[in-house]
Amino acid sequence: MINKYLAYYESPIGTIRITADDDSITTLHFMIEMDGVELEPINMNETLEKCIEQLDLYFKGELREFDLKLNPSGTxxxxxxxxxxxxxxxxxxxxxxxxxxxxxxxxxxxxxxxxxxxxxxxxxxxxxxxxxxxxxxxxxxxxxxxxxxxxxxxxxxxxxxxxxxxx
Structure with a gap:
């Protein structure tokens, strides 16, 4: 069974919703329409914590290359x-x-x-x-x-x- 995890990140250009499985980032996207949207409960894991740390560094101009395992769904x-x-x-x-x-x-x-x-x-x-x-x-x-x-x-x-x- 694959576990699902969720976090939000407040970036300088909007709220980002991030999902992960046990060891990979599965989605990361901006939440465009926030009015009246009820956010799902946060369910953190180490992968999401590492992603948020790296996003912080990226937006501070201190990170050029992310070091995260990715698992996007697609063809x-x-x-x-x-x-x-x-x-x-x-x-x-x-x-x-x-x-x-x-x-x-x-x-x-x-x-x-x-x-x-x-x-x-x-x-x-x-x-x-x-x-x-x-x-x-x-x-x-x-x-x-x-x-x-x-x-x-x-x-x-x-x-x-x-x-x-x-x-």
Whole structure:
């Protein structure tokens, strides 16, 4: 039997709902509509505690790469896309076309965009780092303003580190 665990995290850009099984994060998403929503009871485990600690560090600009076991539900194709998205470096972006080329089929752009939008573990699987070929901030399930915030946050951290290394 697989146990299910639940926690919430108050980020600078909204409440995040996180679920886990015994040793893996299974979902992480922003709660868009909070008015009148009754939150489910929190049921913490070590996996969720570690995730929350890492989210704290990420939002403080002190963590670039999450060290968490992930177990999102999805098709084999979606998981292949999400694994490729995990390779996008902190503070960098890739286009849907870049991803389709990396996955060996330029014509799969729409399917890749759909898989990106179905990402079950926001921020950790950094779907916010996927942009249009023209550098535009195209679709983000959690709102383009959040995508822009996350990209600006990472760019500021990288920029600040570059400035610090000059001295």
């Amino acid at each position: 084999d194709f979606q998981k292949k896309v999400w694994n490729e998205i995990l390779k996008i470096p902190y503070g960098k972006t890739r286009s849907y076309l870049d991803l389709s080329r990396l996955l060996g089929n330029e014509k799969s752009i729409r399917a890749i965009a759909r898989a990106n939008g179905e990402n079950k573990i926001a921020i950790i699987i950094p779907c916010h780092r996927v942009i249009g070929s023209d550098k535009s901030l195209t679709g983000y399930t959690w709102g383009l303003w959040r995508k822009k915030w996350l990209l600006n946050h990472e760019a500021a951290v990288v920029s600040n580190e570059c400035q610090l290394s000059l001295f």
